[in-house]
Amino acid sequence: MSRIRLGMVGGGNDAFIGAVHRIAARMDDRFELVAGALSSTPEKAMESGKALGLDPDRTYADFTEMAKREVRLKNGIEAVAIVTPNHVHAVAAKEFLKRGIHVICDKPLTATMADARKLVKAAEASKALFILTHNYTGYPMIRHAKQMIADGELGEIRVVQAEYAQDWLTQPLETEGQKQAAWRTDPERSGAGGSIGDIGTHAHNLACFVTGQKVESLSADLHAFVPGRQLDDNAHMMLRFDGGARGMLWSSQVAPGNENGLRLRIYGEKGGLEWAQEDPNYLWFTPFGEPKQKLTRGGAGGPTDGTRIPAGHPEGYLEGFANIYTEAANAIAGKPAVYPTIHDGLDGMKFIDACVKSSGRNGAWVKL
Amino acid sequence: MSRIRLGMVGGGNDAFIGAVHRIAARMDDRFELVAGALSSTPEKAMESGKALGLDPDRTYADFTEMAKREVRLKNGIEAVAIVTPNHVHAVAAKEFLKRGIHVICDKPLTATMADARKLVKAAEASKALFILTHNYTGYPMIRHAKQMIADGELGEIRVVQAEYAQDWLTQPLETEGQKQAAWRTDPERSGAGGSIGDIGTHAHNLACFVTGQKVESLSADLHAFVPGRQLDDNAHMMLRFDGGARGMLWSSQVAPGNENGLRLRIYGEKGGLEWAQEDPNYLWFTPFGEPKQKLTRGGAGGPTDGTRIPAGHPEGYLEGFANIYTEAANAIAGKPAVYPTIHDGLDGMKFIDACVKSSGRNGAWVKL
Amino acid sequence: MSRIRLGMVGGGNDAFIGAVHRIAARMDDRFELVAGALSSTPEKAMESGKALGLDPDRTYADFTEMAKREVRLKNGIEAVAIVTPNHVHAVAAKEFLKRGIHVICDKPLTATMADARKLVKAAEASKALFILTHNYTGYPMIRHAKQMIADGELGEIRVVQAEYAQDWLTQPLETEGQKQAAWRTDPERSGAGGSIGDIGTHAHNLACFVTGQKVESLSADLHAFVPGRQLDDNAHMMLRFDGGARGMLWSSQVAPGNENGLRLRIYGEKGGLEWAQEDPNYLWFTPFGEPKQKLTRGGAGGPTDGTRIPAGHPEGYLEGFANIYTEAANAIAGKPAVYPTIHDGLDGMKFIDACVKSSGRNGAWVKL
Amino acid sequence: MSRIRLGMVGGGNDAFIGAVHRIAARMDDRFELVAGALSSTPEKAMESGKALGLDPDRTYADFTEMAKREVRLKNGIEAVAIVTPNHVHAVAAKEFLKRGIHVICDKPLTATMADARKLVKAAEASKALFILTHNYTGYPMIRHAKQMIADGELGEIRVVQAEYAQDWLTQPLETEGQKQAAWRTDPERSGAGGSIGDIGTHAHNLACFVTGQKVESLSADLHAFVPGRQLDDNAHMMLRFDGGARGMLWSSQVAPGNENGLRLRIYGEKGGLEWAQEDPNYLWFTPFGEPKQKLTRGGAGGPTDGTRIPAGHPEGYLEGFANIYTEAANAIAGKPAVYPTIHDGLDGMKFIDACVKSSGRNGAWVKL
Incomplete structure (x- = not known):
């Protein structure tokens, strides 16, 4: 090839x-x-x-x-x-x-x-x-979670808890010549969203990708805790999805001890799923009234699609990111492929826009 | 004695x-x-x-x-x-x-x-x-967390993430003759709060106890997912504290796989703390820019006050609850004691009241 | 009553x-x-x-x-x-x-x-x-593990990994006036076993209790790492059980970071079980070829016998210990009861004796 | 380049x-x-x-x-x-x-x-x-552990616990046409070691690499639990190192629930280290008498050498393996490089040989 x-x-x-x-x-x-x-x-x-x-x-x-x-x-x-x-x-x-x-x-x-x-x-x-490259959708366990929900294993989805917490902007790094911090906290180069644009969009995208629902409206409280910072470094919000689910989303870059804490928890009538990016090879499945199950990438109850090595041999961020590229290669070759499109990108922009608007109106619910 | x-x-x-x-x-x-x-x-x-x-x-x-x-x-x-x-x-x-x-x-x-x-x-x-008996304040690691914050080890508090998730009301248990479920979902006997009164108050109380701040106002989205249920079985809210911190609180009794998931995460300028009730003998302390520390009850870096046995010998819910009784005994004996008072109880009622009002006004911020 | x-x-x-x-x-x-x-x-x-x-x-x-x-x-x-x-x-x-x-x-x-x-x-x-008072047999999850094995859920038992690691004798505490350390490292008062008598016997007892097999012979390497110490502070051994299982047992009081690390892992033809005393409310069950299950005390797939409070409300060391007393009360009252007997005590003494003999013969296999 | x-x-x-x-x-x-x-x-x-x-x-x-x-x-x-x-x-x-x-x-x-x-x-x-390609030595946290020990952060090493447990040979897969199982259980193609050759050598190599000590002698109990299997599928052994440490090593391919459970725990006079391959981005450091620390790859207290992405973005098996190749490239280019040599390979062969000999002599101590 x-x-x-x-x-x-x-x-x-x-x-x-x-x-x-x-x-x-x-x-x-x-x-x-x-x-x-x-x-x-x-x-x-x-x-x-x-x-x-x-x-x-x-x-x-x-x-x-x-x-x-x-x-x-x-x-x-x-x-x-x-x-x-x-x-x-x-x-x-x-x-x-x-x-x-x-x-x-x-x-x-x-x-x-x-x-x-x-x-x-x-x-x-x-x-x-x-x-x-909403790369986190490339993780095999995320795709498995999406499939389980599509297959009805959780029943109707009720509650979505999404969060993405980091700590690297706990101090005013942008004033100290750190280039990454400089552009990511600059409205001219980043846009209207600080943490919500940089990482909140990932959490939003992942929640929608896995549940198969879109955020219909949200109520947000954005804040910059570091004095002088122009864009939000912490955001709280409540979500309502078009399929009836409700949720919360937290994005922060000022939460010490959180390196890259993207985490998704979804609960339906029949069961729950929990996944954390920093431990990406596992997915907790909790069918109501039954023992909790820890599904493993490549292992019993877990997926083999999008994996390169057997269970117990951890894959990580780069492998999940590579799956987006490989899907892109398949798409370019005219084969079936699943990847985030420009419409997902537009949804992300609407999300940022709604966050900023809602927060500007003291948390009024804003439609996306 | x-x-x-x-x-x-x-x-x-x-x-x-x-x-x-x-x-x-x-x-x-x-x-x-x-x-x-x-x-x-x-x-x-x-x-x-x-x-x-x-x-x-x-x-x-x-x-x-x-x-x-x-x-x-x-x-x-x-x-x-x-x-x-x-x-x-x-x-x-x-x-x-x-x-x-x-x-x-x-x-x-x-x-x-x-x-x-x-x-x-x-x-x-x-x-x-x-x-x-806001019993969770009796856990030694919770008291240690409170002390650390009072001592300034986290600096000014910025973000509070509190949650209390259970799953026992995932199905309409109250219609099946279960007595606990019956009174806890009945406004006549429970009051205006469902999950927020039964467990959300614990999360609220704990957040205030540990941070030393009070919730000044909140914006809430209460919902009953189980058809026919009269009180909320899931609640999302955003919080603003009187000391400048902001937070989120989630209480749910319809989140499958969550047995008694009370969890508190607090982040300040200088570091973070994380604690989970189901694993109560440990407290994560994450000073910004330093290695993460797992403090243990009775062990290095952890408290011995309010403990009965050495580190590694787990204490649990009953021991934490007993600490409230022992503090009560001390107070009755005229000795110094720390325990939740009727004013904490009134704060909890204000919390429930504010939640119901805010949710009734589609999430408008309501002062406590 | x-x-x-x-x-x-x-x-x-x-x-x-x-x-x-x-x-x-x-x-x-x-x-x-x-x-x-x-x-x-x-x-x-x-x-x-x-x-x-x-x-x-x-x-x-x-x-x-x-x-x-x-x-x-x-x-x-x-x-x-x-x-x-x-x-x-x-x-x-x-x-x-x-x-x-x-x-x-x-x-x-x-x-x-x-x-x-x-x-x-x-x-x-x-x-x-x-x-x-081999108190660790009082933990509900340990009793559940024993029952699962008796019920054949693991098939024939093959491998037993038992360990009990602590760190409190890492330094020569017995020379510093610490009373506990003094008698526990003194052959006159403790007997011929140091770590193996104090904690190794618990691991041995637990392995036998749960598997329903007895140790037939063992090969041991005892050592005192702290200069001047008269009894072993670390012990390695290989085990052969009378039911065909083989195992290893490690006891140590010089392993920094281990507070009270009693841990048992058992593998059979059909599945495995893992339990750790410091996290006693959970039992991992891993049926071969199926998803891993985390069984919880009082919860789905876990036991309610010997528990006082619902799942998610952690019980600990004292509650497990209390179960021995409650069984004793039942036995005294003439009711059915499960508790460690003097014969278990004699087995423990044979274990200590065999360890000392085997180690004295440079690890020769010694029958119990 | x-x-x-x-x-x-x-x-x-x-x-x-x-x-x-x-x-x-x-x-x-x-x-x-x-x-x-x-x-x-x-x-x-x-x-x-x-x-x-x-x-x-x-x-x-x-x-x-x-x-x-x-x-x-x-x-x-x-x-x-x-x-x-x-x-x-x-x-x-x-x-x-x-x-x-x-x-x-x-x-x-x-x-x-x-x-x-x-x-x-x-x-x-x-x-x-x-x-x-003793690839596990390529993990950054393993190299960090080696460096910490070389720097004296643990003091003199006393105890080494190494294990490598898998479950894929729990049943007689080699009789069912599975090619991997066929050659790995065949003495003609694999040599005298079953689990000890396939995976025990990794655990042995890793223990030596990290401690900087060599195994001087060992006492082993090899066994094939699956009827008809020609090579060991489970091995227990006790180790004595040339620097005075003592240890145990367990390798198994019949332990249900263990996918690729390579784990190393090392304890010295001053502290301990624990690492697990299935969670490779973390290293537990437990200085005696101080709080436990969880060091993270790329994060506070952890290494950046041999990493490609920031803390919290997990790297895995392939990245660790790639580090061996990159070191090889450096070596070929005449630059300083750390990689397993043919002498490490010979040590591994001596290890397998000693295991087989010791087990054949019912666990007699055999020098390497």
């Missing part, structure tokens, strides 16, 4: 998420990175390309130039990964979509609702695919 | 919480049960008294009669435990308070705010003590 | 295990402590008796005197708890057994095999009962 | 460990698979090569032919991964070593001691490197 030729926008030296995308793309040997506009600073773009072993000829400082040139090459890129700060997603993605190059884009979709809507139009007008 | 002579109202055969109070009172040998009005049904009262080895002469079918007679006995009861359904608390307690008999009363304080306010007056007018 | 009148030998002020026995005896209100020879030092005996509210008239400095006098009293003790250092067990127990007073005795049975054999004869000659 | 050209012997379609090696080699983009003798069956070799996208010209059915031809190619392989059943390791490795091609070989080193000794000579005579 030949590899899909991949370009990358953003992800130069020191960028955490760029390296993640590259490993994920490589994991199952379905992609080959052949071009990059890894930084908007020319020298940094070249250095980064060199470090990755890219042909200098295909190392660009400008993503538009990359799109224009690659589309004309005989062996030009077939897909591009966009891993820039949020405000660049839309403008970059459109350059590739309009040239028929598939886009694999980081979340949240864009920095503004206006951009998001324009990008949806661009994607709909393109024959190329748009894949959003 | 001579034992305090104790009477009991309610707690006849089959009553879960009555048996708990008796074991708790006995644990440290500070009380002796000598009289009881264990049921309002005379035969059941007598049978229950007999089963407990009470003097038939001091086994009553009417708590008023017990109060009147015991107060005149040379060795009459010095204290009484009230373990009836909620709507009886106030009327019973007043009979003993006005006769100078100390009252140890189950929570929530009463079924209605009106009753609560009257009972506060009665308690204030009495020279006897009023102790509310 | 009237309470059984209980005396106590040993257990004066500061003695950990004496206080445990008293709480355990009181838990279910089946015993009443009415007499004591709490210390061999007269003043300490009196002080300790006073602190416990004992009648000074029934506070003795000599257990023989207590036995002689109590047996003649109209309401003299019916049973006695012996909670002294090991070397006193036999001589004290015989005084009561020969007078028809039931004996509830701490483990290990005695300090020497010779004493053990004499005590067995004394017990067999007496009409009184002898109950050994 | 250019990639190292890699060949592979074994690892055709359906072979678990071959796929693992390929992902591990690819993870950090330091190797490129360019040739393979993936099966000794010519058609399967070609099919497997095709599935992997290998040049048919460099797809071989015979590893000797591959060695001979590749060494003469301008861009021939620089290194080869050997992932066959054990009995082929030596003969294949020698073909490459003698031609100066680096060998990355699966464990155990060989099927027999004789083969092992010959292979050591061949490796010593070659200028090429020999890297053994």
Whole structure:
């Protein structure tokens, strides 16, 4: 099977998420990175390309130039990964979509609702695919949970508890020259959401993905605990889903001791499911009135789809992320595939927008 | 040291919480049960008294009669435990308070705010003590957490996550002749709160006890998922504390797999604390930027106060409950003691009242 | 139901295990402590008796005197708890057994095999009962495990992993005036076993109790890591059971971080069971090829026998210990009861003896 | 940085460990698979090569032919991964070593001691490197544990508890046509060790790697519980280390509920460490007399070396395995590197040999 030729926008030296995308793309040997506009600073773009072993000829400082040139090459890129700060997603993605190059884009979709809507139009007008890396949907146990609910094993869903807690912004890191913190707390580059855009969207997306329900309305209380911070670093909200479930969602980047605490708990008439990202190979299934079951990835009662190694051999974040890339490869190859789409991205933007509006109105319920 | 002579109202055969109070009172040998009005049904009262080895002469079918007679006995009861359904608390307690008999009363304080306010007056007018069995404050690790926060180990508190989830009302048990379910879902006997009155008050009380802050206002979404149920069986809410912290609280009795899932997580500028009632001998302390610590009851970094046995020898629910009784014994003996008072009980009633009002106004913020 | 009148030998002020026995005896209100020879030092005996509210008239400095006098009293003790250092067990127990007073005795049975054999004869000659407080067999989940194996849910047992690790003797505490450490590391008072006598016997007893098999032979490597210590503080051994199972047993009091780490894992042809004393309300059941189950005390798939409160309300060490006392009360009352007997005590002594012999012969297999 | 050209012997379609090696080699983009003798069956070799996208010209059915031809190619392989059943390791490795091609070989080193000794000579005579994939030493927390011990944080090591338990051979899978089970239970292909060769060697290697001590002698009890099985499926043993530590080791493939339960616990004078492979991102550090610490990969108190992503983003088995490959790449590039060598492999063979001998002599202590 030949590899899909991949370009990358953003992800130069020191960028955490760029390296993640590259490993994920490589994991199952379905992609080959052949071009990059890894930084908007020319020298940094070249250095980064060199470090990755890219042909200098295909190392660009400008993503538009990359799109224009690659589309004309005989062996030009077939897909591009966009891993820039949020405000660049839309403008970059459109350059590739309009040239028929598939886009694999980081979340949240864009920095503004206006951009998001324009990008949806661009994607709909393109024959190329748009894949959003809501990577946590790639975890096998998450997909298993979704299937169990679809199969009715929990009965009608009643309660959803979603949370995503971190601690890395407990102190004003953005004033200390930390680049990640700087752009993620800057409305110009991140958009209107702080923790809710960076991580709350993941929790929202995961809750919807697994339950098969959409959030119909929410009531939010956003807050920045760190003095001077412009965007929320902690958010509380109550949710109502279109299928009748109710829920709560907590996102925080100021909760000491929480490294990457994405956690989902779902309860229905007949049973419950609990999953934690930091322990991703397990899923608790609690059928009402029966013993609690700990399902394991690849093991008894657990899934084998999307796994590479047997039960007891832990897979992690990179393998879950790689599953999104592998699904993308399948989709590009015209095979059946499950992956987050631009519409999931738009839902995420609506979620951020509703959070900000609700909180601005002191928690009034806002429809998505 | 001579034992305090104790009477009991309610707690006849089959009553879960009555048996708990008796074991708790006995644990440290500070009380002796000598009289009881264990049921309002005379035969059941007598049978229950007999089963407990009470003097038939001091086994009553009417708590008023017990109060009147015991107060005149040379060795009459010095204290009484009230373990009836909620709507009886106030009327019973007043009979003993006005006769100078100390009252140890189950929570929530009463079924209605009106009753609560009257009972506060009665308690204030009495020279006897009023102790509310918000038993979870008796756990040594909870007291240790409170002390750590008071000592400033977490810095200013920012975020409080409190939850109390159970599953025993997942199905309409109250229609199947289960007595506990029947009164706890009946507004006449329980008051306006379902899950919030039965268990949400514990979570609320614990959050306030540990942080040293009071809930200033809340926004709630109460719901009864089981068709026909008159009181909430699931409640979501957002909290604002008077010290600047913000929080969320979830109480549910329809979350399959949750047996008695009371859990508290608190995050401040400098660190976090996490505690779960089902694993009560441990407290996670996460000073920001340092390794996570698992503090153990009786062990390194953990408390020895309120413990009876060394680290690694687990204590549980009964021992925590017994600590409330032992504090009550200390208070009755005129020694320093920490225990939940009638004012904590009134705060709990305000909490229930605010929840119901807020939910009735579609989640508007309501002050307590 | 009237309470059984209980005396106590040993257990004066500061003695950990004496206080445990008293709480355990009181838990279910089946015993009443009415007499004591709490210390061999007269003043300490009196002080300790006073602190416990004992009648000074029934506070003795000599257990023989207590036995002689109590047996003649109209309401003299019916049973006695012996909670002294090991070397006193036999001589004290015989005084009561020969007078028809039931004996509830701490483990290990005695300090020497010779004493053990004499005590067995004394017990067999007496009409009184002898109950050994191998308290860990009182945990409901342990009894449930035993029943599951007896019911064949694991098939034929193959592998037994037993361990009991503590850390309190990591340093030479016995040279620093710590009384517990002093007698437990002294061959005169403890017998030939250090960690194996103090805690290894519990692990051995539990493994046999749960599997229903006896250890037929063992190969042991005992060692004292702390310089100057006379008895083993760490022991490794391999086991062969009479029912065909094989096992390992580790006991240690020099393993930092282990507070009271008694743990049992049992694997058969059809499934496995795992239990840890520090988390005693749960039992893992792993039927081969099926999802892992976490059984809970009082909950779905778990036992209600021997429990006092519902699932999710943790019981602990004292409740498990109390179950031994309650079984003793039942036995004394002539009802069916399950409790560790003097023969279990003799098995424990054979275990200690075999360990010492095997280790002395560089690990040669020694029959019990 | 250019990639190292890699060949592979074994690892055709359906072979678990071959796929693992390929992902591990690819993870950090330091190797490129360019040739393979993936099966000794010519058609399967070609099919497997095709599935992997290998040049048919460099797809071989015979590893000797591959060695001979590749060494003469301008861009021939620089290194080869050997992932066959054990009995082929030596003969294949020698073909490459003698031609100066680096060998990355699966464990155990060989099927027999004789083969092992010959292979050591061949490796010593070659200028090429020999890297053994004792992959569990690649986990960052394991390397951190090793460093902590080397730094004296535990003081002198006293006790080592190592175990590796699985359940996949609980039933006679080898008689049901399962290929993995067939060769792993066959003395001709696996050598004299069953569970001890397949997994016990990992536990042995890990214990030595982390403590920095070697096993000096051991006493073993090997057993095959499944009727008709020729090699041990369960092994118990006691260990004595050359630095004074003592230990136990349990390996089992018949322990239901254990998926891949490799676990290491080490206790010294000053503290303890505990690690479990199924939860590899954490390391428990228990300094005596201080609170227990849970160190996290990439987090406070934990290592960042050998990690790719931040704390809370779990890495797993493949990332740990990849670290061995990346160290191999560093070594091949002449940079400092830590990896298991042929001498570790020989130690593993001595371990298997000693186990078999000791068990044959009913557990007599055998020197390694």
